[in-house]
Amino acid sequence: MALVAGRKTFAAGKTLLLRAGVWLGAEAAARGGNGARRFVSQRVLVESDVTAGIATIKFKNPPVNSLSLEFLTEFIICLEKLENDKTYRGLILTSDCPGIFSAGLDLREMCGKNLAHYAEYWRAIQETWLKLYLSNMVLVAAINGASPAGGCLMALSSDYRVLADNPRYRIGLNETLLGIVAPFWFKDVLVNTIGHRAAEHALQLGLLFQPTEALQVGMVDQVVPEDQVQSTALSVMTEWLAIPDHARQLTKSMMRKATADNLIKQREADIQNFVSFVSRDSIQKSLQVYLEKLKQKKH
Numbered sequence: 001m002a003l004v005a006g007r008k009t010f011a012a013g014k015t016l017l018l019r020a021g022v023w024l025g026a027e028a029a030a031r032g033g034n035g036a037r038r039f040v041s042q043r044v045l046v047e048s049d050v051t052a053g054i055a056t057i058k059f060k061n062p063p064v065n066s067l068s069l070e071f072l073t074e075f076i077i078c079l080e081k082l083e084n085d086k087t088y089r090g091l092i093l094t095s096d097c098p099g100i101f102s103a104g105l106d107l108r109e110m111c112g113k114n115l116a117h118y119a120e121y122w123r124a125i126q127e128t129w130l131k132l133y134l135s136n137m138v139l140v141a142a143i144n145g146a147s148p149a150g151g152c153l154m155a156l157s158s159d160y161r162v163l164a165d166n167p168r169y170r171i172g173l174n175e176t177l178l179g180i181v182a183p184f185w186f187k188d189v190l191v192n193t194i195g196h197r198a199a200e201h202a203l204q205l206g207l208l209f210q211p212t213e214a215l216q217v218g219m220v221d222q223v224v225p226e227d228q229v230q231s232t233a234l235s236v237m238t239e240w241l242a243i244p245d246h247a248r249q250l251t252k253s254m255m256r257k258a259t260a261d262n263l264i265k266q267r268e269a270d271i272q273n274f275v276s277f278v279s280r281d282s283i284q285k286s287l288q289v290y291l292e293k294l295k296q297k298k299h
Ligand SMILES: CC/C=C\CC/C=C/CC(=O)SCCNC(=O)CCNC(=O)[C@H](O)C(C)(C)COP(=O)(O)OP(=O)(O)OC[C@H]1O[C@@H](n2cnc3c(N)ncnc32)[C@H](O)[C@@H]1OP(=O)(O)O
Pocket: 063, 064, 066, 100, 102, 103, 104, 105, 106, 107, 108, 146, 148, 149, 150, 151, 174, 175, 178, 180, 181, 182, 183, 273, 274, 277, 278, 291, 294, 295, 296, 297, 298
């Protein structure tokens, strides 16, 4: 399918958007007779089973699925499309990059850029989280790789987490190890998931949990052999989709609204806080040292 600048309406009546030179949401690129559809975008793969009402988003931003601004832009648009298309009642989040669910925020977006960039980046992070956390769909995270920091937040924002049983696949909010502080709403989501004491312990030490530990502390709901992650996510989804939507959605909103509102009411202040924090010389140095360490790890 050709790339077209601007907007173009196709025969199927779907409007496609081209933004930042990236093809987004090319719908019905492949449509099987069994109701399977595949949307194509550069960094986010969407497969869907229309009959079951289930979509699967696969992160495809190699090498480590870092949450770059380009990735987030595509991801938000895909989420919006699925949310607005009432065909879909359930969404599975997983990775197309072997061994990595997501390495979290893209450190290169937080280093050596200008203040306007940091603000734009943080707004996209907030938007992604709000869309995930408040989604009307059932969200199941099929965590098939390492999931530090922002990657962990994506998983924690789902309704249910299935983690592959591989000791290399560690999950947690490790911000303090980078010399930075997890934002209050990352903290809130962690507290809501594992409780105050365990969250305080994990956050201060920047703990990254191996699968058995993650299960024990309640950060994930199930640990299964690696080759069963997707099938387990699917059977969990089927169970959740058996509940009437309106009752489940209102219950989800009742449980999550206060946490989301806490950010919504101070979004601009949160952006300013991030910009002034991340642009400090000391923080820039810490981030650069950390990135350098990651690069040198291989040599
Ligand atoms: C007021 C609030 C203020 C601030 C709040 C900010 C909140 C931040 C939350 C975050 O998400 S911060 C990001 C935290 N993420 C991490 O600490 C993960 C770091 N990465 C890793 O631990 C590992 O890369 C991995 C376990 C994910 C994968 O390991 P492996 O498969 O061995 O790959 P490499 O380490 O060799 O990495 C390959 C390649 O990718 C680069 N990279 C890794 N992570 C990031 C990242 N988060 N952002 C940008 N780039 C990343 C790494 O440097 C390598 O690059 P090369 O150029 O050397 O190929």
